[in-house]
Amino acid sequence: MLQIMSVNFDNEIPQWRTNLETIPYNVLVVVRQGQVRYEINGNVVIAEAEDVLFIPRGARRSGENKDGIPHQKHTVLFTCEPGAETGIPFVDQGHFIKFRLSPSQYAYHRCDRLYEEMRGGKSYRSIICLGILQELLGMIARELEQPALTPSKLKYAEAVKAYLLEHYREQIEIARLAALIGRSPNYVTAVFKEVYGRSPIRYMHELRMQEACSLLLGSNMTVAGISQYLGYYDTSYFHRVFKKYCGLSPTEYVTQSQRSGMPPLINTIT
Template identity: 30%
Template structure:
């Protein structure tokens, strides 16, 4: 079982962290913006958006911001209290750095973990343990499968670009197949295999991300936002939103940034 120590979000240009004899816990890191540096076992690592880093307990390291370069990242610290780790990642004695193809999925899990921890929600440790284990499991599967070929990566980028331009509409596997010149089943299988999400799940996540922005930065009503994002039934929008964020839309309206009168 994983025992969570803390979940935090680092933001800025003045971050510094050092453990000369190694931290007494694992550090699980996802960079979400900009770049930062780590030295692990005196090896220099440049981390940028989409990079994962796992530093086992007892491994000496230090990290810092790059001067004048803004960066953001999530950091989860945990102990593995099992005598026989369930994942190869947790059995390794050295660090692991990886550019994930499941960035959107893992970012959502890190956000939920950070929110659970910092808002001190009931049973937060159990929820954060399960989220951290899910992140590590997806990562280990990527390691087992290896990096997709450059052709597959290009196809994924084309499909993501199509969804970005049409996410307010119904997006089907036939649409993505046309975008890459392949069969619908191939497109759907490739997309879910690399991103860890179904086409529908990816579309919902993108819609909810837009909804969060509109709820906090506009005066639109929930019903208006639901209709704008392609949900004809507001109650269905509420269910999807709660599933993706753990909150109802009204919770974000309370945080709405109103213009100064």
């Protein structure tokens, strides 16, 4: 049986550090931005955006901002009932792990939800939080069982991702992405999905929806203006896409944010 001790979100804390100690609990670390320098059992480990670490109970651990530059990360501290097995190999065996979890945006979303639930006082909080932690650990265990990706696949997928990050407001065609890496359109879709868990076009829509949420809350642009800005020239289509990816209409998203004082959590992976 797992027992959550605390859930933290370290949001660009200046001079963040934790002293070297033997920890009496397990730590799950999900890095969102920047880099973190750890020393774990005498080894230096650098974790950066999209990296996940599992630091087992009994490890000698210290940590600090790498080169003094603040970072963003989620940490979950938890224990296991003595003698009981969780069914998660790396937890039961107490193995340190570090790798990149895909899709990272979904992991971030679940960490956000876990952090929010731990801070609240709603009914069934402990059950919900335990379920989210188990889901995260299960996702990691499943990823660890997958065959390792070849360097060429990672190179192609990263090149396509970099292009989408820069051009997501433009009209994106698979043929253009294929020409970018010199492979076929079917290969581009397959390798991107293998690495990042969704198609390039889906990822483009996710980037647009994340930007739409920011603009709805942080600008004076109209919904029609945001639609045009993000490359949706049919506003009704923008409404449909927004609700599909965010679960709310643009108006509902703004209303809920104003009512609660914080943006609603959205799940861009369905």
